[in-house]
Amino acid sequence: MISRWYIPAIVLVQVICAVFFVSQILSSILGFAPFSWQVHELIEVGAALGLMLGVILGLLILRRTVARNIVVEDQLRLASGAFMEVLEERFTDWALTPAERDVALFAIKGMSTQEIAALREVSEGTVKAQTNAIYRKAGVSGRTQLLSLFIDDLMSEAV
Numbered sequence: 001m002i003s004r005w006y007i008p009a010i011v012l013v014q015v016i017c018a019v020f021f022v023s024q025i026l027s028s029i030l031g032f033a034p035f036s037w038q039v040h041e042l043i044e045v046g047a048a049l050g051l052m053l054g055v056i057l058g059l060l061i062l063r064r065t066v067a068r069n070i071v072v073e074d075q076l077r078l079a080s081g082a083f084m085e086v087l088e089e090r091f092t093d094w095a096l097t098p099a100e101r102d103v104a105l106f107a108i109k110g111m112s113t114q115e116i117a118a119l120r121e122v123s124e125g126t127v128k129a130q131t132n133a134i135y136r137k138a139g140v141s142g143r144t145q146l147l148s149l150f151i152d153d154l155m156s157e158a159v
Contacts, residue, residue, distance in 0.1 A: 006057060014054040017047040086153045094137040103130040107143055108150065 020043060027033060035043065087108070091101050099120075106116045113131070117124045131143075140146050 007061065010054045010057050013050045017050040017054075020044070020047045083150065086150055090138070090149065090153070094134070096134060096137060100130050100134050100137075103127055104134045104146070107131060107134070108147055 024040075024044070033040070087105065091104065096104060102120060103116055106119065111119070113124050113127050117127045120127065135141060135146065138146055138149065140149065
C-alpha cells in the first residue's frame with residue numbers, strides 16, 4: 001500500500017521540476033545562464049525523470065484508488081442485500097400482510113404517515129392502523145424501536 005507521504009513527495013518533485021523548466025524558459029528569454037550547458041542538461045534530464053516518476057506513481061495511486069472503490073461498492077451492495085434479507089426474514093416472522101410489509105418498508109425508509117397514505121392511496125387512518133399492527137407484531141412501541149431491531153440484526157451478523 002502506498003504510504004501517505006508519497007503523494008506530497010510526488011507533488012513536491014513535480015513542482016520542483018516545473019519550477020526548473022519555467023526558470024529555464026526565463027533564462028533563455030533574459031539571456032542568463034547560471035550553469036554550464038553540461039550541468040544544465042543533467043538537471044534537465046533529472047527534472048524530466050522526476051516528472052515521469054510523478055506520472056507513473058500518480059497512475060499507480062489512481063489504479064489502487066479505483067480498485068479500493070470497487071471493493072467498497074461491493075461491500076455496500078452486500079450490506080444493502082443483507083439488510084433486505086433481514087427485513088424479509090423479520091416480516092415473515094411477524095406474519096405481516098402484504099399491505100403491512102409495504103407500510104413497514106416505507107416507515108423504515110423514513111416516510112411520514114401522510115406520505116405513505118398518498119403513495120398507497122389509502123387514508124392516513126388506515127396507515128396508522130397498519131403501523132400499530134406492525135409495532136404490535138414486532139413487539140415495539142414506535143418507528144425508532146422498529147428500525148433499531150434491524151440495525152441490531154445487521155450489527156450482530158458478519159456482513
